[in-house]
Amino acid sequence: MELRVVQGRRPVPNTVWPFDSVLDRNCRRQLESLVSVVDLAPGDVVAREGEVNGDFLLVSSGLLKLAKRLPDGRQQIVAFRSVGDILTLHRRDTPWPVTAQSVRASKLCRIEWEGLRRMADANPEIDRALLDLAADEITGLQERMVTLGRKSTEEKVASFLLEFCQPLAVQSNICREFALPMRRPEIADYLGLTTESVCRELSRLKREKIVAMPRPSRVVVLNRPALEALAHGETNRATYSSGSGMQARRERERARVGPR
Amino acid sequence: MELRVVQGRRPVPNTVWPFDSVLDRNCRRQLESLVSVVDLAPGDVVAREGEVNGDFLLVSSGLLKLAKRLPDGRQQIVAFRSVGDILTLHRRDTPWPVTAQSVRASKLCRIEWEGLRRMADANPEIDRALLDLAADEITGLQERMVTLGRKSTEEKVASFLLEFCQPLAVQSNICREFALPMRRPEIADYLGLTTESVCRELSRLKREKIVAMPRPSRVVVLNRPALEALAHGETNRATYSSGSGMQARRERERARVGPR
DNA sequence: CGGTATATTGACTTGCCTCAACACGGGTGG
């Protein structure tokens, strides 16, 4: 219940900083001296939607979720964050747009914005790196909008599995088996579905031998091409044949203004 | 059908640049010398999802939409862009994540990334301004995710009306009446709905005297509080009374890690 | 003043949600 803030001396974990590639050894040292480490237990809230808090936070281990709530309790999980991810980017003088909550035991690195700002003024690469991170974030969110707005339950779940298949794939490059670090309700809130719909869809994927799940939190991808076809909305569901259903509206499109 | 690229000399429109506040007169001049103007007719495509094109584009008039498509033609409109907006931010070496298409006659300002990069190296305020813009973009997209993932049709439409009520409100500060610059199918693709659902909801809002629409593209807000209540999901629909329906799942939440 | 594009409405269908029962698993104490 109380807050466990560990002032960071050396134990700054050997996290992969997003700046690692652009900063020299000296700057890294300097940066690390500004860092304090925060320990989080599952369920801990780091920052709440609407509150103003000008720190820069980086995930060093564990898993966090960023969520927005409606007054009646419905929630949308905007993103999950794990090792090496920046918690959020928003204007410093502006309230947090989302609530950040720890899904399981996690560690954060915290830097006061002032300190980071001072360093960035001396090392313009930092701002450039941040800009690239922001760009990636935007691209990712745009991708997710298609999922939320236009995909069916099965397409959403397939997309989800593929999304969380990748990161852990780094170890075994074929990546057939991996762990889901979150529970069913969180998957549902991430995809704009209910827990039950997620379950049903997972069961169907099992039944159709596209994945196997030796236990609820463990996924084995058996037929990746099929999963990808589903995720990208390739309408292979034999349900509707050609022109009807989920209309493939084709628009007149006038010209293409070439590059240059 | 052919592309109309007007090499910009002086006629660079007196657009409000996002950098206006941070650059001195001299730098502005320099920036403007790098700009060329692109004219767009309704339906023109500026850049297509997946294609690589390293220019920096700024809307100087008109209205554009940024959309992503699924292979069967379903599309999600990720954002609309109008005067003063940057078209998109994404890593320069990376393919466009969305297709940008002109909704009606528009003008763009184009700067080659190389030129902008060079200027930004000399004027770090530029990168900082871009970072702020990116942050705003992220915050906006997060807000839209709630709309797409967790709101009902009526809540989506109400949110939409309020969103497009603001920008044009600058003129009359009470902003009761405004024009919708896009058509029904575009509203639908923006909200993850069908044209028909959008229509039906607008009709309902008219019937309940929350808005009036003297003609399809013109909206008069009659009861703003009611519209806001709907938009923010205040569940005033007398449909379900207390605990049931669209469950207000309440989670145990452990601690709040304070600022500092 | 027609004629076409767009918007609206209606009747019907369906995908996803709701409510509720049931299964599983892993920790605990008898």
Added chain:
DNA sequence: CCACCCGTGTTGAGGCAAGTCAATATACCG
């Protein structure tokens, strides 16, 4: 080592919001 319990996940039955298909009305434009 087994019986019980509680949290989580899964499955089933039924309802409703939003989608589909199709007809009609309205706006826009020459």
